[in-house]
Amino acid sequence: MTLAAYLVAALAEIAGCFAVWHVVRGGGAVLWLVPGLASLAVFAGALTFVESDAAGRAFAAYGGVYIAASLAWMWAMEGVRPDGWDAGGAALCLAGAALIVFAPRG
Secondary structure (H helix, E strand, O other): OHHHHHHHHHHHHHHHHHHHHHHHOOOOOHHHHHHHHHHHHHHHHHHOOOOOOOHHHHHHHHHHHHHHHHHHHHHHHHOOOOOHHHHHHHHHHHHHHHHHHHOOOO
């Protein structure tokens, strides 16, 4: 459930942020903000499904997923292929996220 929640959150957050970016920086119509804000609400709701004893821990681990998903978005939607430094940085962040989520706690 945690992985699915993180993936939904990442897609929703990136789509919502991209909508705002498109309006402010890309000259897109203000109506882009309607689905963008709805998408950001889905993002916030998705994180409530993460199995964690503390919201801050769930949010911290999500950061690694967000970084990797942002690079995938960049490649898929913007046509910019991540380089080796991007991939290495994302792998490092995902390892950190996994450590936060799966660390044995007493």
